[in-house]
Amino acid sequence: MNWSNWLYLATGLGIGWALHRWVTSRPQATESDTSADVSSPEDEADRASLVRQLEHLQLQYQMAVQMCQFRAGFLSRVSHELRAPINGLIGSHQLILEGLCDNPEEEREFLGKANTSALKIIEILDRILDVARTQEGRTPMTLKVVPLGEILTKVGELTAIQAANRNIGLKIGESDPNWYVRADRHWLTQVLVNAIDMAITPVTPGDIRVSVEEVPARDDRPQAPHGDLKIAIDTYLPLEYWSEPIDFLHREQTADCSLMEDPELSAGMNLWLDITLLELMSGKLEILPLPASAAPDSGDASLTPGATRLQCLIPRAIPTAGTDS
Incomplete structure (x- = not known):
């Protein structure tokens, strides 16, 4: 055998020994890792904590969505509240301006209704502004x-x-x-x-x-x-x-x-x-x-x-x- 054959033989033995070590050590490492995962109480506690946090986040998200939907109608709610007294105010004035009242007493009656509607508008705006000022911190609680x-x-x-x-x-x-x-x-x-x-x-x-x-x-x-x-x-x-x-x-x-x-x-x-x-x-x-x-x-x-x-x-x-x- 010349020196090249000895070189090939040594290389083959080295590769075979390395493969043998890799094959024999692989199952042992997997089994040890699996047993460590199953037997670790810290990992189980972490998983349970993550599940609870996820449930809380989902609940908070749903509540936030509902609240956003409720607040989304703020302008519509204010418009709805103001529409009725404004219609009453305009209607009473139109009856007077178009001369549809039979006598001065009836005119005074419609003027009284218009005044009531105007006062209601002021009351609604005052209540909303009081809450808005408190929310913005201008009048802190x-x-x-x-x-x-x-x-x-x-x-x-x-x-x-x-x-x-x-x-x-x-x-x-x-x-x-x-x-x-x-x-x-x-x-x-x-x-x-x-x-x-x-x-x-x-x-x-x-x-x-x-x-x-x-x-x-x-x-x-x-x-x-x-x-x-x-x-x-x-x-x-x-x-x-x-x-x-x-x-x-x-x-x-x-x-x-x-x-x-x-x-x-x-x-x-x-x-x-x-x-x-x-x-x-x-x-x-x-x-x-x-x-x-x-x-x-x-x-x-x-x-x-x-x-x-x-x-x-x-x-x-x-x-x-x-x-x-």
């Missing part, structure tokens, strides 16, 4: 730790007469004296009064109940480290009462003058204002079907499926020695 019981007592005083005039029972449950919230006292009272006022209508069946309960801290509510206090306003009004189309400009206008004479904002506009104010206090407003277990005692089980609940979540606060309530 005064967030303090306040006892929820005091706010509910004030809300009951402001709404009791209206409920009694409509022969509607208003039952506000007692609040634990140790329950405090961090909120603006004035605006939180206004939000709850608005919610109850919306539920008090001429066609409201049964009673209206207001209850409070604790909600533990949740991962999707980082703004409430001590949990929330849930204020539930239960009523027999159907869910359709709170539902309005986003674009009011496409709705057919009728000659009904009831809207012109109604001094109150619509349910949709009130909801928009309340949702905006609660968000500024790190709160949340939801409209949910009333659970059968929470239905008021009315003696008519057929009303329960159509009942609804206005649910307000307010971050709970822990009072301190220097708390200014």
Whole structure:
């Protein structure tokens, strides 16, 4: 054998030995990696954490989409609210200018209606501007730790007469004296009064109940480290009462003058204002079907499926020695 044959032999042996080492070590490495993956509790915990985070992100995305859709109709809602009093104002003036009134007394009557419509326009604009200024920070909220019981007592005083005039029972449950919230006292009272006022209508069946309960801290509510206090306003009004189309400009206008004479904002506009104010206090407003277990005692089980609940979540606060309530 010459030197080239010895070289070929050495090269072949080297390649064979390398292949043997690679083939024999490959299954062992795979098995060790697989056993490490299966037996590692840290990896399982990481996977579970990622799944929970993904679920929270999906929930937050859905809530953000719903909120954007609700806010998308802001201009349409304002236009809808202003259209009725403006039509009343123009109609009253046209009757006078075209000489269709029989006597001066009738002219004064239409002038009075026009004045009422103008005042309603000012009232609507004032309420919207108040909320807008608060949202922009021009008139910032005064967030303090306040006892929820005091706010509910004030809300009951402001709404009791209206409920009694409509022969509607208003039952506000007692609040634990140790329950405090961090909120603006004035605006939180206004939000709850608005919610109850919306539920008090001429066609409201049964009673209206207001209850409070604790909600533990949740991962999707980082703004409430001590949990929330849930204020539930239960009523027999159907869910359709709170539902309005986003674009009011496409709705057919009728000659009904009831809207012109109604001094109150619509349910949709009130909801928009309340949702905006609660968000500024790190709160949340939801409209949910009333659970059968929470239905008021009315003696008519057929009303329960159509009942609804206005649910307000307010971050709970822990009072301190220097708390200014």
